[in-house]
Amino acid sequence: MSAPHILATGRCLPERVVTNEELNQRVDTSDEWVFSRTGIHQRHFCEEETGLDLAVSAARQAMDRAGATAADIGVCLVATFTPDHASPSTACLLQRELGLEEDTVCFDLNAACAGFLYGLKTAHALLSDTPRPCALVVGAEVISRVMDHTDRGTCVLFGDGAGAAVVRRDASRRWHAVFGTRGDPDSIRVQGPGPLPSAIHMDGRAVFRFAVEVVEQSIRQLLEREGLVSINDLDLVVCHQANARIIDFVAKRLGAREGLFFKNMDRYGNTSAASIPIALDELVQAGALRPGMRVLMVGFGGGLTWAGALLEW
Numbered sequence: 001m002s003a004p005h006i007l008a009t010g011r012c013l014p015e016r017v018v019t020n021e022e023l024n025q026r027v028d029t030s031d032e033w034v035f036s037r038t039g040i041h042q043r044h045f046c047e048e049e050t051g052l053d054l055a056v057s058a059a060r061q062a063m064d065r066a067g068a069t070a071a072d073i074g075v076c077l078v079a080t081f082t083p084d085h086a087s088p089s090t091a092c093l094l095q096r097e098l099g100l101e102e103d104t105v106c107f108d109l110n111a112a113c114a115g116f117l118y119g120l121k122t123a124h125a126l127l128s129d130t131p132r133p134c135a136l137v138v139g140a141e142v143i144s145r146v147m148d149h150t151d152r153g154t155c156v157l158f159g160d161g162a163g164a165a166v167v168r169r170d171a172s173r174r175w176h177a178v179f180g181t182r183g184d185p186d187s188i189r190v191q192g193p194g195p196l197p198s199a200i201h202m203d204g205r206a207v208f209r210f211a212v213e214v215v216e217q218s219i220r221q222l223l224e225r226e227g228l229v230s231i232n233d234l235d236l237v238v239c240h241q242a243n244a245r246i247i248d249f250v251a252k253r254l255g256a257r258e259g260l261f262f263k264n265m266d267r268y269g270n271t272s273a274a275s276i277p278i279a280l281d282e283l284v285q286a287g288a289l290r291p292g293m294r295v296l297m298v299g300f301g302g303g304l305t306w307a308g309a310l311l312e313w
């Protein structure tokens with residue numbers, strides 16, 4: 001028996017806030033259209049900041065709050081599909097910025113919007129074989145860099161940001177985690193380096209159907225593994241913050257009590273791998289996520305890929 005124990009979290013959002021009204025000056029949209037379909041009012045876009053800047057700031061916050069020094073960190077993972085460079089990885093540059101030791105296992109991983117939970121699972125596994133007690137798991141995205149800012153179907157959905165967690169492997173705890181992949185080249189695609197400008201292509205309706213299916217399925221699987229009959233036996237559900245309608249749809253199908261599913265996409269939009277750790281950090285700082293609470297998290301997105309985890313905070 002062993003589980004990842006999240007000791008502390010941090011977050012960093014770029015300074016620049018972009019409202020739906022501001023996007024309406026560039027594309028034919030409105031706050032009413034965007035908010036009613038997604039729950040998003042505004043998001044942050046990087047101007048000066050790089051993805052590394054966001055990752056460093058979120059990671060430092062998490063390490064300070066955990067009371068962890070560079071010597072405590074044996075694993076440093078950055079979940080991202082928008083790294084500053086194809087190489088070196090953001091994790092390698094983060095190692096340098098934080099002064100982590102040379103024996104730290106550092107790499108980026110791309111599981112799109114499920115990336116933070118893939119990172120948590122990977123960090124937990126890697127910690128079994130490192131002399132240092134802690135891992136740093138960061139989700140960091142600069143999605144504004146890969147968006148077509150003239151495509152109203154996608155440019156209103158995403159935002160930039162980073163969230164981080166310091167994680168320890170705890171032999172006295174247990175957790176449940178589920179992972180899935182449905183190789184799909186079309187539903188969400190981001191053009192890689194090449195002659196075409198980078199842009200997100202998405203079949204919004206197909207992604208919506210996929211999301212509500214796998215989020216509900218993951219939650220049911222995790223509840224069953226924990227021997228719980230009702231979702232209301234949980235203290236908190238933190239889904240990837242893609243879209244309020246996806247979350248509300250699943251919450252209704254599962255008969256969840258009001259407020260059980262956390263939502264903050266109104267202020268940040270969809271920050272992909274960063275959305276779950278940003279949400280966790282907001283909850284911890286607000287005193288809404290406390291030790292002993294039973295938390296269920298679900299991420300889903302490009303790949304198509306998804307992941308869920310149930311653990312005690």
Ligand SMILES: CC(C)(COP(=O)(O)OP(=O)(O)OC[C@H]1O[C@@H](n2cnc3c(N)ncnc32)[C@H](O)[C@@H]1OP(=O)(O)O)[C@@H](O)C(=O)NCCC(=O)NCCS
Nearest residue numbers: 028029033037113152153156204205207208242243300301
């Ligand atoms: C993207 C999403 C909000 C679109 O909502 P929808 O109701 O499916 O809308 P459609 O794409 O069918 O478009 C309906 C109309 O709105 C228009 N429209 C699209 N974006 C618009 C915008 N920002 N403002 C105004 N109108 C818009 C379309 O052009 C279309 O117009 P038409 O009927 O004249 O052709 C919805 O499909 C969704 O939430 N999908 C999941 C996306 C997601 O979360 N992805 C990330 C997962 S990690």
